Amino acid sequence: MIACDQICKRFGDRRVLEDVSFTIERGTFSILLGPSGCGKTLLLSILAGLEAPSSGRVLIGGADMTRVPPERRPVTMVFQRHALFPHLTVFENIAFSMRARHLHQGAICSRVEDLLGLIDLESYRHAKPDVLSGGQCQRVAFARALASDAEVVLFDEPLNSLDQALKASLVAELVALHGAKRFTALYVTHDLEEARALGDRIYRLDGGRVNAAG
């Protein structure tokens, strides 16, 4: 479970987020919908610990995580531009989090192979990100996020730069991935169709406030 408790964010006199409060239940796929520039990415950054709120609290699994640094939060993020490590292969990108946690090499290999199968990119295990298409990069980013064993996965408009056909196929893949792994997800988008296809619950961010939309 992840919750925002009266989160506010100000930049000087400008209030971008105002008393934002909502709770996302464990294992659900929730959507944060809103127009470009309304503060969706900022809210995700606050949940991830990349930005500090001006006031309010971030609760994860009931614990106050507001001042906890990102690497110690049980949260991961899939970025709009995937943010894959360009010097690492697909295998190494997916294994990164497990290696950072010093897991056993055998366990890392079998987990990465399992995830490569899930995203259907086994034949690209030794490829660097610069030879992958945009869609393939995002699939690797999904797998890399799942390999981190985070309780919550945040998605920052990951399909934004893809064409409609690819977007539809990745939405279907993401639904299947969620069905298989049942992770808790908060997905940010401005696309209502994408939101309806993916989400159990949709929240709308507008004018700095969040309202449950369906």
Place this chain on the structure above:
Amino acid sequence: MAKAFRVLCVGLTALLALFVAGTLGHVFVVSPTVLGRALTDGSLLPVLGVSLQTSLCAALLAMGLGTPVAYVLARREFRGKTALETLLDLPVALPPMVAGLALLLLVSPAAPLGGVLAGAGVGLIFTKAGIVLAQFFVALPFYIRAVRSAITAIPPSIPAAAALLRASEGYTFFHVILPLSRDGLISGFVMCWARALGEFGATAMVAGCIPGVTETLPVAIYTRATAGDLASAGAAAFCLAVLSFLALTALRLAFRPEAARRMA
């Protein structure tokens, strides 16, 4: 108008290239007999050895100590950052003789630090260690600037992604930041080494000129030229110019494929 501007630009480029080539030509054109004699009579090789040894030590020291500093300057915001950046850049603008005098006052046995070092048996004045210190002081800003630029060029989402994959800051530094700044580390090292190799003023102040011990190539050029031995000074200048030329060429060749790949 456009044609006249183009002609002006090409003309100025050619003029400057001619000026640089014409000036350096005097250094690169050395009689093989003079060069051969300088290299075989045992007067130049020890100087070359001291120069290579000390400049490489200074560049390695800059790499070891300067990389974390460049990382902090590139990735963190803190009060006094601008003042710190100016301070670290100061040796570039400072006349080398001033830097040398400052170092001399710092490490002389009469100074507190110099006294402690002397007590511990570490002598810096008129030693190779003193040369390394002087070269390091003057060349460090070149290394920090290059590495800082390389780290700043990494998109913020990359270290953020690493943190959100539960990597500690140290793990991210060694496994993400350093590999992605490799070009900056190499070019910073080469520029720092080239600057250290050519360092004269501060080195002469701290280490003097003891033949075979603290005589570096720039110091040798100065002492030999002022003693009227222009042939020997020319041979030393030729060695220094060739080393600098090789360093710059290696740097350009090393980065050409990468640059071409990025542009493609």
